[in-house]
Amino acid sequence: MKCSFCGKEIPLGTGKIFVFKTGRKLTFCSSKCERNMLKLKRKPAKQKWVTKEKKATR
Ligand SMILES: [Zn+2]
Numbered sequence: 001m002k003c004s005f006c007g008k009e010i011p012l013g014t015g016k017i018f019v020f021k022t023g024r025k026l027t028f029c030s031s032k033c034e035r036n037m038l039k040l041k042r043k044p045a046k047q048k049w050v051t052k053e054k055k056a057t058r
Contacts, residue, residue: 002027004027015027016028016034
């Protein structure tokens with residue numbers, strides 16, 4: 001299963017599945033991806049923060 005937003009592989013048992021009333025399903029690896037997709041309606045293809053944020057350690 002892959003994240004509908006960032007395209008990362010989601011290990012079984014983790015992540016979230018969002019099901020629309022229409023039956024369409026979206027899978028998310030994290031709530032961040034969920035928020036970006038559902039609330040901010042960003043286009044997944046243009047997002048680079050996924051890998052960027054991983055490298056940046058605070
Ligand atoms: Zn994701």
